[in-house]
Amino acid sequence: MSFLNRISKDKAGTILFLTSLSVILITLGIIQTLLFETITFFTDIAEHRGWFSLDWDFGGILSASGFAFLILLVALLIDYESKKEKNRLSYIPQEILNPHHGIMKAIFIIVLLQLLLNDSFLLGISILFFAMIWRAAGKLQMKRIYGGNIEISNTWRNVLFLFIFITLFDAITMNYSGAFGEFFLQNQWTPTGACEDRRSLCDTMSFGVNSLLLTTLQVAFGALLIAVPLGVGCAIYLSEYAPPRLVAIVKPTLEILAGIPSVVYGFFAFIYIGPLVVEFGEYAFANGWIDDPPNILNPINGAIVVGVMILPLIASLSEDALRAVPNELREGSLALGATKIETTMKVMIQASLSGIVASIILALSRAVGETMAVTLAVGTVAVYTSNMFLPAQTMTAYIAQRVGGDLPFGEIGYLTIFAVGLYLFFITLCLNLLGNKVLSTYREAY
Amino acid sequence: MKDIDKLQKRNRKLRGLTELAGSMGLAITGLIGLLFLGILIWQIAEPTFIEGERGEITAASESIPESNYRFKWDFPTVDENGKLYSDPVVVRFQWNDENGFHSHDVQINVIDTRQVKTDIYIDSNGVDQTEIEVGRKTNFNAYSSIRVPVSVEQISGPVPNADKTGYPSVNSFVITGDVHILLDDENEQVFQPMELIAWITLLILVIVLTWPIVATLKIIQKLKGRRTLIKLASYVLAGITFVVSDGMFVAAALGGICWIVSGVILYRIAEGIERLESLGRELSEPSRLKHSISDRDGVLMWSRMLLFTSALFIPLLIDIPFLTERYQDIFIPYASGIRAAFYGTIWVMLIAMFVSIPISVGAAIYLDEYAKPNRTTKLIQALVTNLAGVPSIVFGMFGLAIFVKQDGFGWGLGPSVLAAGLTMGVMAMPIIVLAGQEALRSVPRTLRESAYGIGCTKWEVTKDHVLPSAMPGMMTGTILAMSRIMGEAAPLVVIGATAMILFDPEPLAALNGGNVNFTVIPIQIYFWTAEPDHAWHSMAAAASIALICLLIAMNSIAIVLRQHFRKRLKS
Secondary structure (H helix, E strand, O other), X not given: OHXXXXXXXXXXXXXXXXXXXXXXXXXXXXXXXXXXXXXXHXXXXXXXXXXXXXXXXXXXXXXXXXXXXXXXXXXXXXXXXXXXXXXXXXXXXXXXXXXXXXXXXXXXXXXXXXXXXXXXXXXXXXXXXXXXXXXXXXXXXXXXXXXXXXXXXXXXXXXXXXXXXXXXXXXXXXXXXXHHHHHHHOOOEEOOOOOOOOOOOOOOOEEOOHHHHHHHHHHHHHHHHHHHHHHHHHHHHHXXXXXXHHHHHHHHHHHHHHOOOHHHHHHHHHHHHHHHHHHHHHHHHXXXXXXXXXXXXXXXXXXXXXXXXXXXXXXXXXXXXXXXXXXXXXXXXXXXXXOHHHHHHHHHHHHOXXXXXXHHHHHHHHHXXXXXXXXXXXXXXXXXXXXXXXXXXXXXXXXXXXXXXXXXXXXXXXXXXXXXXXXXXXXHHHHHHHHHHHHHHHHHHO | OHHHHXXXXXXXXXXXXXXXXXXXXXXXXXXXXXXXXXXXXHHHHHHHHOOOOOOOOOOOOOEEOOOXXXXXXXXXXXXXXXXXXXXXXXXXXXXXXXXXXXXXXXXXEEEOXXXXXXXXXXXOOEEOOOEEEEEOOEXXXXXXXXXXXXXXXXXXXXXXXXXXXXOOOOOOOOXXXXXXXXXXXXXXXXXXXXXXXXXXXXXXXXXXXXXXXXXXXXXXXXXXXXXXXXXHHHHHHHHHHHHHOOOOHHHHHHHHHHHHHHHHHHHHHHHHHHHXXXXXXXXXXXXXXXXXXXXXXXXXXXXXXXXXXXXXXXXXXXXXXXXXXXXXXXXXXXXXXXXXXXXXXXHHHHHHHHHHHHHHHHHHHHHHHHOOOOHHHHXXXXXXXXXXXXXHHHHHHHHHHHHHOOOOOOOOOOOOHHHXXXXXXXXXXXXXXXXXXXXXXXXXXXXHHHHHHOOOOHHHHHHHHHHHXXXXXXXXHHHHHHHHHHOOOHHHHHHOOOOXXXXXXXXXXXXXXXXXXXXXXXXXXXXXXXXXXXXXXXXXXXXXXXXXXHHHHHHHHHHXXXXXXXXXXXX
């Protein structure tokens, strides 16, 4: 009754509450439509092929994934040993645990680069993890020797356990089938197949979404590789070095640039960046670095143009984060005798790190969800290959390309776009939740 | 000791060097980022000057070097109904080999069916055909198996690179705008006298209001006591303007508004003068007059905006055929325009605004003013924040399932303007809510508390005190959201917008059963970019420039509004 009383008392409040309820309705509507069609999609395939099944093959231990498993196991051992008790790793010389900084950075860059070029994604990830654990163990030993407060967290160990299971699973299962196994674990995406009737399900159709996911990640991380140094550099320059008059001009320009539609960027990529990338690709092909001649539509092209697209976003969000740092920190650092560059690198960036990280995560989410530019730049052939000079297809591009042909309601092609869309929605939702959480921590800090 | 000094000195030197290198590196990175963005703007503007394809076959000097050669036959001459009417094209192949000089004519008939083609084969005996048929927009090849170069020359037939209407063919700026000032090219007047007088009156009054001079104020002083008459006269003049105008709706409406605003300005000035006189002040102090006119800043801003807007339509008659007259041409890229897309964009934006603004402003007010910090509020807040980051194509799929299809929860509107507008409205909603909340939060707490202190209810506080101060932020956010959805193509591709639309879109066609198809400018750019022909790319660049100009105009209105209100809040 109290609710009814409240309604009769405050009409304006109730009406406004109803308007804000529409937001819940929209979200529920989005999730409902995506989920509903996706369930239909999986049931359709499951009726044809079963839900999930595996073929075990222990010979797979000798494959790349098996090697990755071994590397991760060694990393786990190092982690365990280094945290167990004092001087446990003292028989390893210090030069190996803590080499020079320059070597360290070079190794990390090489490890990150091989992640892009490596055929086996899991192997790349495991090498990256190994490098990180090695570094952490080295730092822990340094702290033990020279003193300092030692905090041991076991987060890494949990992550390692998770990845050990994933790689082991990947190594010893050769075939996955059934609805879920095919969708999440296989690599071939041929949703039209070579059937006479394209509308209903047939055996030659294959729905391995990893083919689309790989291209999406290639484009998104490639874009970050371009946008993060330039964007963060731009932000630091604008907030620390640039004269105020320049900032007054550049800030509105950034706003306008962020508002340029993605289809225009796509046009730009199609006309200008594609031919440039092909020239590099021809050079690489002539030297035998890649196996196939390059195409004008390729993920590198998409990565460059998406990188340019998210550059204004990273620049303006990072600049806000840098400006939110209280001036006392900067002045205190300068008063202690630190130079301007030291203040910037060691105080300002440290203090605004969570804001910068949040901007990078939000930009990653934007890059994953980017559609028109990627459709025009990357192409429409879904292949699973690490050669980034060949045309490929991202998740969003698949939806845009497939739906352009006026799909009838309820046929298998119509259902696939919702399955892919739900996966995409889930990825971006996770990234956004993470980004907003990090953003709110830095807003609380100052 | 000396050694240590030396060491420190060298260290300092080294440190200074690394210092310099580091800061230079940072500055260079920043500048490269800025340069990148600058180049991008320039490059987006630049492709309009892409060299278009020639419509003719080839120049006579070009020769076929022993292998094959491809003909392009893209722009046959068509009449208004899209029917071909041209004469057949005759091409002459000539070469010199051991058998002597050869010269062969081939007649090429362009027919209406697509994908019909016949290739020409040249060997030592001559040409295998003397007459071939080729469908329009079809490529066909001439293959030669002889060892000497063959020259190709067009003997007769139309040269379709410049059609009969004289549209620009190649290498020219495709957005042609004809600007007429008062008179058009044939020295005929293109203005309506009433509107022109209204505009000039407004111009004079804006000048008077901006720089009040004693001499002009003396004239206005004579009008005192007849303020109602001024207002009445302005309404009557506006009415006359509207009745007298023949067919030029926009100019007449703007002229009418000009009359009314002029009346308002005159009324305010006369009121201000009376107020000064009742206080016993002299007119010789114009700075006092500025303060005695109520809301001078606001009137000045609106009248200046009106002045600029109507300047385009009343004294200058700007006429951009690319934007507002030409539809897409089926064959000739350079004769195409984006009229259908332009009107489609306007309708989609209007429907989206109509749907999203009331709901999202209401939601922003609820979340910031009314909601108690409980679980529901937190949930709504989290949903809004995350909805703003959902990829636009997911909204398109939502629109496809809910608005377009007729099954389950579907409304069955079809791929129509209405469905597109609703989808875009849903997409704009979280952005406007976030901007509105930001604006509401920036209203100082003291304002609310003092309003409560004199006994206002919650709704009165919100309506009369909080909303007016938060208005600029909300308007800015709304305009920015609208400019964002204006450039968005992905949801509309999903909904089913197509490119070939040769009529103005009907906004309510989905309800009364008309032709629901529509297109918007980004979709047009997308489909033109996907065309294989380079000439269409040039048109895509032109459409991009038109779109970017519209967006920059909207963004600058937002920036100007923000600056104005920020200044007012400060003072």
